[in-house]
Ligand SMILES: Nc1ncnc2c1ncn2[C@@H]1O[C@H](COP(=O)(O)OP(=O)(O)OP(=O)(O)O)[C@@H](O)[C@H]1O
C-alpha cells in the first residue's frame with residue numbers, strides 16, 4: 321500500500337460571513353474543510369454565488385476567516401500574517417485569475433512582470449535574470465522567449481496572456497497554485513492548450529492545485545478529486561470519475577445536468 325501522504329495545504333472548519341449593509345449578513349463558507357496534496361488537483365464546482373472564490377481568497381490569505389484553521393505543511397498559520405510571513409506565504413502559494421487582461425499591468429512588458437516576481441523574492445541574482453526569464457517563458461510554451469519579453473500584454477493573444485500569468489505564478493517555484501476559472505475567458509479553441517500546460521506543470525513540478533471551474537471537461541481532464549459546494553457548504557466530494565459519472569447528492573446531480581458539457585478533445 322502507498323504511504324499516506326500529508327497535505328501541503330489544508331483548510332479546516334473554515335467559516336466566513338460577510339456583513340453587507342444592503343444585503344445583511346451573507347455566510348459564504350460554512351465549516352469548510354479541504355486538503356491539497358503534492359502533484360494532485362482538487363476541483364471545486366458549484367453554482368454562482370456558492371462560495372468558490374471566497375474559498376480561494378481565504379486560501380490565498382486575502383480574506384481572514386471567522387472560524388477555522390489553515391495549515392501549510394502541517395503548521396497552522398496565524399490568523400493575521402505579518403508582512404514577512406505574507407511574503408513567505410506568497411512564495412509558496414500562488415493564484416491564477418480568470419482574466420489575464422486584468423491581472424497583468426498593461427503599461428508594463430512581459431519581462432517586467434516576471435522580473436518583478438523573481439526579484440521580489442530574491443530568487444535570482446541580477447546576472448542570472450535573463451536566462452531565468454527565458455526559461456520561465458519556455459516552460460509555459462512561449463518560445464522563442466525573445467519574441468515575448470519586450471511585448472506588453474495587449475499585444476498578446478488571450479491564451480498567450482494567460483500563459484504569461486502562469487509564468488509569473490511559477491516564477492517563485494510555488495508548492496500550491498489556486499486557479500479561479502483560469503480558462504473561462506479564453507476562446508474554446510485555446511483552452512485545451514492552457515489546461516494541458518497546467519496538467520504538465522502539476523506533474524512535472526508536483527504542484528498542488530485547486531481548480532475552480534464551471535467546465536466539466538476541464539475538471540475531468542485536470543482534477544484528481546472534486547468537491548461540490550452549495551451555499552458555502554461542501555456537499556459531496558470524491559474521485560473525479562465517481563463524482564462526474566455517479567453523483568450521489570441531489571445537488572450534484574442537479575448541478576451537473578445544468579453545467580455546460582463540452583466534448584473532451586483528449
Ligand atoms: N466582499 C464581499 N462582501 C459581501 N458579500 C460578498 C463578498 N464577496 C462575496 N460575497 C458573497 O458571498 C457569496 C459567495 O460569493 P463568491 O464570490 O465566493 O461566489 P462564487 O462561487 O465564486 O460565484 P461565481 O461562480 O459567480 O464566481 C455570494 O453571496 C456573494 O455575494
Ligand SMILES: [Mg+2]
Pocket residue numbers: 372373374
Ligand atoms: Mg467566483
